Amino acid sequence: MAAQDQDIKNAANTAKGAVNTAQTVKTAVKTVKLATTAAKAGAGPAGWLMLAAQFAPQISQLADRLKKIAAGIGAYLFYLLLKLALKIAGLLTGLAFGAVSGLPLLAVPVAGPFLYAGWTAYWGFRGWVDPLGTMHLATHPWEIFNKPLSWGKNAFNTVTGGPIEVGGGILNAGAGVVSAVGNAIAGVVTAAWNFGAGLAGGAFGVMSAGLNFVVGGLTIAGVPAGLVMIPVIGAPVAIVYFGWQAMTNTNVAFSSNQQDAVIGGTGDNEIYTISKTASDGHFENGELPQELTYTIKLTAKAELNNISAIDKIEVRRKDGISFTVNRDTNNNLIDPLCGGPPQLITAGSDWTCQFTIALDQLNNFKDSVITNTVTITAGRQGSAPVTDGAFSVTTVGKPPIGCPNGWPTDHGYISGGPEGSDIHKIESSQGWPAIDIAATGMTYTTFAGRVKTVVNDSWGGGFGTYVTIEADCDGKRFEALWSHMALDSIDPAIKVGAEVGVHQLIGEVDDTGESEGNHVHYAFNGLEMKEPYIPQNPKSDNCTSKETCDVEW
Amino acid sequence: MVIMASLTTTAQSFKKLAPILLFGLVIIILIGLIIYRFTSKPDEPPQTPIAPSVINQNPDQKQPRSFDFSGLQIPEFPKKLPVYTVSPYNITEAAAGTLASNLGFSGTPSSVKENTPDGRKFDWDQENLSLTVGQTRLEYHNNEYRSLSTLPTSGLSQDELKNSAITFFGKITLLGQDLALKKTEFQVVSGNNRLPVGNFEDAQIVEFSFDKQLSNIPLVDNYPGSGFARVRVTKDGEVIYLFSRYFDKFSESGSYNLKTTKEVQDEIAKGQGKIVQTEVLDEKGVPVNIYEHPESIDNAKIEKVSLAYFLPDNIKETIQPIFVAEGTFKKGSENGRVVIYLPAIKQDK
Numbered sequence: 001m002a003a004q005d006q007d008i009k010n011a012a013n014t015a016k017g018a019v020n021t022a023q024t025v026k027t028a029v030k031t032v033k034l035a036t037t038a039a040k041a042g043a044g045p046a047g048w049l050m051l052a053a054q055f056a057p058q059i060s061q062l063a064d065r066l067k068k069i070a071a072g073i074g075a076y077l078f079y080l081l082l083k084l085a086l087k088i089a090g091l092l093t094g095l096a097f098g099a100v101s102g103l104p105l106l107a108v109p110v111a112g113p114f115l116y117a118g119w120t121a122y123w124g125f126r127g128w129v130d131p132l133g134t135m136h137l138a139t140h141p142w143e144i145f146n147k148p149l150s151w152g153k154n155a156f157n158t159v160t161g162g163p164i165e166v167g168g169g170i171l172n173a174g175a176g177v178v179s180a181v182g183n184a185i186a187g188v189v190t191a192a193w194n195f196g197a198g199l200a201g202g203a204f205g206v207m208s209a210g211l212n213f214v215v216g217g218l219t220i221a222g223v224p225a226g227l228v229m230i231p232v233i234g235a236p237v238a239i240v241y242f243g244w245q246a247m248t249n250t251n252v253a254f255s256s257n258q259q260d261a262v263i264g265g266t267g268d269n270e271i272y273t274i275s276k277t278a279s280d281g282h283f284e285n286g287e288l289p290q291e292l293t294y295t296i297k298l299t300a301k302a303e304l305n306n307i308s309a310i311d312k313i314e315v316r317r318k319d320g321i322s323f324t325v326n327r328d329t330n331n332n333l334i335d336p337l338c339g340g341p342p343q344l345i346t347a348g349s350d351w352t353c354q355f356t357i358a359l360d361q362l363n364n365f366k367d368s369v370i371t372n373t374v375t376i377t378a379g380r381q382g383s384a385p386v387t388d389g390a391f392s393v394t395t396v397g398k399p400p401i402g403c404p405n406g407w408p409t410d411h412g413y414i415s416g417g418p419e420g421s422d423i424h425k426i427e428s429s430q431g432w433p434a435i436d437i438a439a440t441g442m443t444y445t446t447f448a449g450r451v452k453t454v455v456n457d458s459w460g461g462g463f464g465t466y467v468t469i470e471a472d473c474d475g476k477r478f479e480a481l482w483s484h485m486a487l488d489s490i491d492p493a494i495k496v497g498a499e500v501g502v503h504q505l506i507g508e509v510d511d512t513g514e515s516e517g518n519h520v521h522y523a524f525n526g527l528e529m530k531e532p533y534i535p536q537n538p539k540s541d542n543c544t545s546k547e548t549c550d551v552e553w
Numbered sequence: 554m555v556i557m558a559s560l561t562t563t564a565q566s567f568k569k570l571a572p573i574l575l576f577g578l579v580i581i582i583l584i585g586l587i588i589y590r591f592t593s594k595p596d597e598p599p600q601t602p603i604a605p606s607v608i609n610q611n612p613d614q615k616q617p618r619s620f621d622f623s624g625l626q627i628p629e630f631p632k633k634l635p636v637y638t639v640s641p642y643n644i645t646e647a648a649a650g651t652l653a654s655n656l657g658f659s660g661t662p663s664s665v666k667e668n669t670p671d672g673r674k675f676d677w678d679q680e681n682l683s684l685t686v687g688q689t690r691l692e693y694h695n696n697e698y699r700s701l702s703t704l705p706t707s708g709l710s711q712d713e714l715k716n717s718a719i720t721f722f723g724k725i726t727l728l729g730q731d732l733a734l735k736k737t738e739f740q741v742v743s744g745n746n747r748l749p750v751g752n753f754e755d756a757q758i759v760e761f762s763f764d765k766q767l768s769n770i771p772l773v774d775n776y777p778g779s780g781f782a783r784v785r786v787t788k789d790g791e792v793i794y795l796f797s798r799y800f801d802k803f804s805e806s807g808s809y810n811l812k813t814t815k816e817v818q819d820e821i822a823k824g825q826g827k828i829v830q831t832e833v834l835d836e837k838g839v840p841v842n843i844y845e846h847p848e849s850i851d852n853a854k855i856e857k858v859s860l861a862y863f864l865p866d867n868i869k870e871t872i873q874p875i876f877v878a879e880g881t882f883k884k885g886s887e888n889g890r891v892v893i894y895l896p897a898i899k900q901d902k
Contacts, residue, residue, distance in 0.1 A: 110571065110572055110575050111575040111578070111579060114576055114579035115579060118579050118582065118586075121583070125587070269666075269667035269668055270667040270668070270673070383646060383661075383665065384646070384661050384662045384663070384664055384665040384675075385664065385665075386664070386665055386666070386667055387664060387666075388667075415744060415745050420744065421743065421744060421746070422841070422842070423746065423842055423843055423844060428842060429842065429844065429846060430846035430847060430848070432844075432846060436744065452612060453611070453612060456670055456866070457775070457776055457779065458690070458692065458779065458783075459776050459778055459779040459783070460779075461611075461778065461844065461845030462778075462842075462845055463844055463845075487671070487685075487690070487692065488666075488669040488670045488674065488687065489669075514747050514748075514843040514844070515745060515746060515747075516699075516742050516743075516744070516745050516746055516747055517699065517745055519745045521745075521844075544744050545744070
């Protein structure tokens with residue numbers, strides 16, 4: 001077994017080499033793309049190359065599809081091989097069983113040899129059905145073609161496409177051919193490796209089956225019938241195990257996508273990644289004054305233009321006061337970041353910005369949470385801009401983490417008080433007194449706690465897309481609810497069971513569920529909906545509008 | 554003597570022919586076996602185990618203390634049903650743009666969001682109109698009505714409003730033609746919410762929910778009130794909201810034995826179903842709260858059990874049949890309604 005594993009590893013390494021070659025080809029293709037971009041400075045013969053670069057994304061998509069087709073064919077070929085191996089295993093084990101169990105027939109006068117031959121042939125043809133009924137090894141040979149396994153079918157379904165798909169057209173096809181060739185080569189290599197890996201796995205399985213057959217044949221005389229099943233089950237298990245292992249291992253090798261961890265949230269999308277790290281995650285009050293250095297790194301996956309960056313550093317103190325930090329230690333404005341990002345970043349390149357702020361006055365930063373959020377908007381030629389963000393959190397002393405503190409949105413106003421309608425009242429809401437906060441933009445945690453419920457739904461029992469978070473406030477367990485958020489907007493860090501910090505992004509304010517107008521139905525269970533758990537009480541508890549509630553921030 | 558000689562000759566002939574006859578007999582038997590083998594159906598393979606659908610119940614919702622099945626008449630259900638896999642469309646920016654232009658939007662998307670739970674999403678935001686097109690869902694808003702001080706309660710008839718909704722659906726070719734009206738709700742705007750009213754006459758907004766069917770069985774998600782598609786229409790026939798899912802195709806992926814009606818009752822009684830909806834209703838049958846908070850239920854009287862297909866949150870999972878048990882409960886002097894989902898596929902032990 002160890003030798004077989006080694007053989008598989010060797011085969012996998014060889015294939016990885018082939019894939020690396022393919023990657024080299026892809027890199028070369030990227031280089032050609034860069035060259036076309038560079039040709040923008042010129043004109044004439046290079047013009048078509050400029051055009052090609054513009055349509056490369058569409059062709060890249062086409063190439064991805066080709067890659068999937070190739071991978072699907074590879075998977076199907078492996079499947080066929082697996083089935084064939086099972087047939088052979090079934091034939092051999094059936095023959096063995098027939099040959100041994102038919103021995104008494106030889107004692108029949110005259111007809112004995114014929115009966116024996118017929119009996120053996122029948123079992124060879126029939127194959128063997130294991131007594132547990134868990135695995136049907138061999139039936140009709142043509143089942144190999146007419147009854148594909150479900151995953152074999154799925155491999156093809158993934159490349160079927162939909163009727164509304166809009167193709168690129170001849171111009172696109174011609175223009176992006178360079179990219180397509182590169183990706184297609186990679187796809188073919190992947191498929192070939194999948195097939196090769198399957199073949200190798202299958203071969204090991206067949207070898208194992210043959211061996212088991214011989215062993216089974218030798219030991220069958222005098223051995224209880226049940227033990228005969230060992231080779232019968234062992235062979236296909238070996239085939240499946242080696243084939244699957246080989247394919248799984250290589251697939252992992254091809255698609256493994258590791259990412260370094262950073263402090264805070266990281267943005268990752270199709271055209272860029274954005275990360276933000278803070279030099280420290282926590283200071284004690286006594287350690288102030290201090291300096292805190294932030295590093296922002298924007299990595300382009302595709303050529304980026306029209307780049308803008310907004311940075312915001314917000315400090316929220318335990319006493320309810322919050323403010324923003326606008327200047328760094330050199331007294332430069334933090335926004336625009338490092339004087340503003342470049343107007344163009346080529347694919348694969350980075351832009352890094354670093355600045356330091358001073359936490360120099362104890363009274364300002366005592367028992368506070370410092371949240372730095374960077375928002376990047378960037379586009380690539382021919383498509384709409386993509387906005388993404390990253391954040392980092394640093395705490396000082398004993399920040400306001402246990403009890404709700406602050407508003408769940410950066411801006412907004414109370415549009416409905418805790419007695420403003422029946423649905424807000426504690427007695428008619430199953431103990432969830434609430435206020436409505438009319439706002440746009442994002443909504444954030446107001447305390448540190450554990451995520452209890454995450455629902456991403458357009459209706460969600462009236463709440464739409466919502467989150468509940470639980471924590472202990474002054475020794476008392478409570479929950480808070482943020483609802484009516486935009487579908488699919490919940491931050492990936494907000495998962496059931498996740499520990500969250502103060503002012504951590506939850507999602508985007510919207511009006512999913514039974515909502516009219518963008519607002520957060522903000523509710524507590526186990527706490528009163530009033531100061532100090534919200535910064536300011538509405539003018540009257542039964543207010544129903546901005547004017548009557550009279551609280552805006 | 555002649556006869557004896559003849560018999561002897563015959564016997565000797567038979568003796569000579571015997572091996573050939575025996576051989577022929579063996580061949581016939583073999584042929585018979587082969588024919589039998591070819592014509593008989595292979596043994597049905599045993600049911601491949603399948604993980605039951607992941608149905609979520611509010612963590613604060615407790616099971617009823619007891620169940621009452623006395624008024625329940627369960628219809629005959631099929632013994633076996635297929636499960637399905639679903640394939641989404643591949644919505645490109647150009648395709649989303651075509652869809653958007655059919656709904657009155659122009660130009661490129663206002664923004665594109667990558668890697669959302671619904672894949673790549675395209676947003677249009679133009680004056681009072683907004684549209685979000687994902688890979689399996691779209692959401693449309695027309696907020697022009699919000700500029701009115703009050704929404705009228707008079708206008709078109711209920712049938713005319715329904716036709717407005719269906720006509721609007723027709724502009725979205727992705728949605729298909731097989732949606733069936735499931736529920737009609739009458740609502741009024743109150744602050745930041747829409748509240749239900751019991752009749753068409755008092756309503757400012759009418760919401761139509763539509764179901765999709767698989768093998769003539771409705772497809773439901775974790776929220777029975779949700780529907781596969783929903784449209785809101787003001788009384789003047791203006792479509793102000795549309796939400797719908799869409800998928801390229803549903804493919805069968807094996808058939809599975811279903812639980813018997815007795816097993817269904819036993820499992821529900823043991824609290825193995827998932828409570829997915831609880832509502833307290835007023836005397837007109839209208840929910841007293843628009844939000845479905847968990848309810849404490851002493852006794853749930855199960856009145857109806859039906860079959861549905863369950864669309865999981867993660868569409869990479871299979872779409873499996875479930876039993877939908879609907880019942881009532883008492884909360885003080887008020888009546889409540891409870892809906893329970895139970896996976897329908899029998900799990901072989």
